[in-house]
Amino acid sequence: MSEKIEIKNYxxxxxxxxxxxxxxxxxxxxxxxxxxxxxDYEVHQSDKERFSLEYGINDKDHVFSYISAMxxxxxxxxxxxxxxxxxxxxxxxxxxxxxxxxVAKSVSLDNISYYxxxxxxxxxxxxxxxxxxxLKDYVLINDKGKPSIYAPSLLVVNNDKVLYFDTxxxxxxxxxxxxxxxxxxxxxxxxxxLQMIFxxxxxxx
Numbered sequence: 248m249s250e251k252i253e254i255k256n257y258x259x260x261x262x263x264x265x266x267x268x269x270x271x272x273x274x275x276x277x278x279x280x281x282x283x284x285x286x287d288y289e290v291h292q293s294d295k296e297r298f299s300l301e302y303g304i305n306d307k308d309h310v311f312s313y314i315s316a317m318x319x320x321x322x323x324x325x326x327x328x329x330x331x332x333x334x335x336x337x338x339x340x341x342x343x344x345x346x347x348x349x350v351a352k353s354v355s356l357d358n359i360s361y362y363x364x365x366x367x368x369x370x371x372x373x374x375x376x377x378x379x380x381x382l383k384d385y386v387l388i389n390d391k392g393k394p395s396i397y398a399p400s401l402l403v404v405n406n407d408k409v410l411y412f413d414t415x416x417x418x419x420x421x422x423x424x425x426x427x428x429x430x431x432x433x434x435x436x437x438x439x440x441l442q443m444i445f446x447x448x449x450x451x452x
Contacts, residue, residue, distance in 0.1 A: 298361065301335035302344045310351040311344070311361045316374040319362040323381045325407040329358075329448065332400040334365040339416045342425040343399040346434060350441040356449060364396055385412035403448055411444045 298304065298311045311331065322328035331347060333340035351359055367375035379386055379394050382402070386394045397417035403410040415437070416428065429437075446452045 302341050304345060304348060306348060306352075309348045310357060310359045311348070312358055314360040314362050316362065316364070316367050316372055316378065318360065319364070320374050320378050320381070322360065322404050323378050323402060325404060327405050328360055329356075329404075329445075330360045330362055330402040332362055332364050332396050332402065333398045334363050336365075337398045339419070339425050340399040342429050343401075343416060346429075346437055347401070347441065350438050350445060353438075354442055354445045354449065354451070356445050365398075368396070382409075382412070385409060385414075387414055387418050403444055405448050410448060413441075 292300070294313050295307060295309065295311075298313070299307055299309065302311075314330070319330050319332075322330050331344065333344065335341070347359055351357075364375060364378075366372075375396075379396065382396075383394055385402075386396050386400075389395045397414065400417050401411065401413040403412075416425070419428070443452070
């Protein structure tokens, strides 16, 4: 006599309500997984903070703001503005930036545009090349006889004309360090020079 094998149907959910609850929880867990996986955990810095860190400026309320090659080109072409051409890897730029910030704040000048031209110079950016053409009477000539901007340089433009283009420490030869070059006397002399230019730019003289 053979035995009957009884197979019982096993239900995963005891009720439709339970099924809906588990399905909702499953969807919610997937949503959390996607959300956590795509979340940006990087700490974003403001341009002010970024410049302070790159240039070692303790003043968090400094006057510098980042601009593009196109913005720099517009100023070089006659739009009122001041452009600091530099790069944070250049130690001379760091000394110059601190001097600029001190003088600008002393005359209530609230903005100096900062253009890091190194990448555009390296890539032969067309806008950078146009800037060179516009400033051909002011920029330095390299060993190959080609005009080029060197860091640090400062351009001041007002009333459609160049008031000032400073390249004092952008092409210094020899082993002299900026800490040796920028004596107290030299710093004071440069500050007085810049102060007069900034006051003229602001229309105060």
